[in-house]
Amino acid sequence: MRKSWWKILGVLLLVYTFIAGLLIQVPRNPQLQETIRNLFFHVCMWFGMMILFIVSFVRAIMYLRTSKPIHDIASRQYAGVGILFGLLGYLTGAIWMSYTWIDSNKSIFNSFDSIAREPKLIGAAIALLVYAAYLVLRDSIQDIDKRARISAVYNIFAFAMLFPSIWIIPRLLDSLHPGGSQGNPALDPGSASANMRLVFYPAIAGWTLIGVWIATLKIRMKLIHEQKLSQ
Amino acid sequence: MKKLIIFSTFIFFTCFAKAQDVKMADIMKENGKIYVVIAIMLTILAGLILYLIRLDRKISKLEKNK
Numbered sequence: 628m629r630k631s632w633w634k635i636l637g638v639l640l641l642v643y644t645f646i647a648g649l650l651i652q653v654p655r656n657p658q659l660q661e662t663i664r665n666l667f668f669h670v671c672m673w674f675g676m677m678i679l680f681i682v683s684f685v686r687a688i689m690y691l692r693t694s695k696p697i698h699d700i701a702s703r704q705y706a707g708v709g710i711l712f713g714l715l716g717y718l719t720g721a722i723w724m725s726y727t728w729i730d731s732n733k734s735i736f737n738s739f740d741s742i743a744r745e746p747k748l749i750g751a752a753i754a755l756l757v758y759a760a761y762l763v764l765r766d767s768i769q770d771i772d773k774r775a776r777i778s779a780v781y782n783i784f785a786f787a788m789l790f791p792s793i794w795i796i797p798r799l800l801d802s803l804h805p806g807g808s809q810g811n812p813a814l815d816p817g818s819a820s821a822n823m824r825l826v827f828y829p830a831i832a833g834w835t836l837i838g839v840w841i842a843t844l845k846i847r848m849k850l851i852h853e854q855k856l857s858q
Numbered sequence: 859m860k861k862l863i864i865f866s867t868f869i870f871f872t873c874f875a876k877a878q879d880v881k882m883a884d885i886m887k888e889n890g891k892i893y894v895v896i897a898i899m900l901t902i903l904a905g906l907i908l909y910l911i912r913l914d915r916k917i918s919k920l921e922k923n924k
Contacts, residue, residue: 634914638907645899649892655880840910847917 637836644671644830654820658727665723667826670813671834672716673751677793678835679709679842680758680786687782690775697850699775702782704845706761708838713755720748728803746800747812750792757788 648667656663683705690698730738742748761781768774799808806812813819819827886892 641903642900645903646896649896649899650887653882655882657880660881661883837910840914844910844913844917847921851917851920 633836634840637833637840640829640833641837644826644833647826648830651822651826653823662723662727663823665719666813666819666823667830669716669719669723670827671830672712672719674831675835675838676709676712676716677789679705679712679838680789682839682842683709683782684786687779687786690779694775696771696775696853697846699779700849700853701842701846702779703765704842704849706758706782706785707845708842710755710758710762712834712838713751713758717751717755720751724803742803745802745804747793747797747802747804750797753792754789757785757792761785 644667648664653661653663683702686698686702686705689695690702724742725735728738728742729735730741761778764781765774765778768777797804798806798811801807804812805818806815809815810817813827883892
């Protein structure tokens with residue numbers, strides 16, 4: 628085990644999230660009811676994804692500035708864990724919306740056509756596919772230096788694509804998802820009550836720290852693997 | 859401005875009136891079954907964290923051996 632204090636902090640924050648997240652008083656919202664507690668899990672996946680992608684982007688720039696392979700490996704692994712968080716966010720969102728967005732007067736299949744047009748879903752899908760293409764591009768190049776440089780440049784492009792696809796366009800269009808054309812999901816005063824924030828912000832930190840922990844494990848594994856290859 | 863005040867008080871009162879009859883999992887909290895759910899979630903979390911710790915230790919060992 629290395630540098631364990633932030634790993635312990637991450638675990639403690641998650642334990643707090645799981646206990647307080649189910650026990651605290653939440654607003655009695657007729658549409659969401661108890662599912663409002665998904666804020667501590669579903670939304671935190673997206674925040675974790677964004678933070679991991681930012682780290683990946685910074686390491687890509689550091690690689691281009693210094694050409695040290697460690698930054699290249701780190702950039703790739705942070706992006707990988709970020710994609711994992713994004714997929715989990717998408718899946719949890721799919722489950723949540725099947726119980727809160729479905730029009731009870733129509734069949735599930737028929738109410739799906741309005742859900743499929745959701746700008747937030749399309750934007751998030753674009754962002755995840757752009758990052759999936761990063762993995763495909765990277766693994767298709769044999770030469771190590773070329774692979775590192777091209778994938779670092781593409782990583783910067785993929786990060787730039789996050790701005791329109793998840794931060795700008797979904798906020799301009801109306802949506803069933805909170806934070807449509809009138810604000811930001813989860814951060815607006817109307818989306819979460821004050822005591823929900825007491826759990827929400829620690830939950831973001833906890834989930835992100837676990838994501839960083841997984842990414843550092845993968846980086847260290849990759850480094851051992853590279854050293855074995857060069858021997 | 860006046861319209862806005864009337865509208866917001868209306869919204870406030872409708873929310874307040876609705877708040878009473880929204881069905882929540884109150885029974886689950888009253889009889890304490892919610893703690894069963896928490897126990898199960900914490901067990902799964904503990905399992906996953908223990909797995910990560912073991913992985914971390916193993917990688918540290920490999921790093922020392924090289």
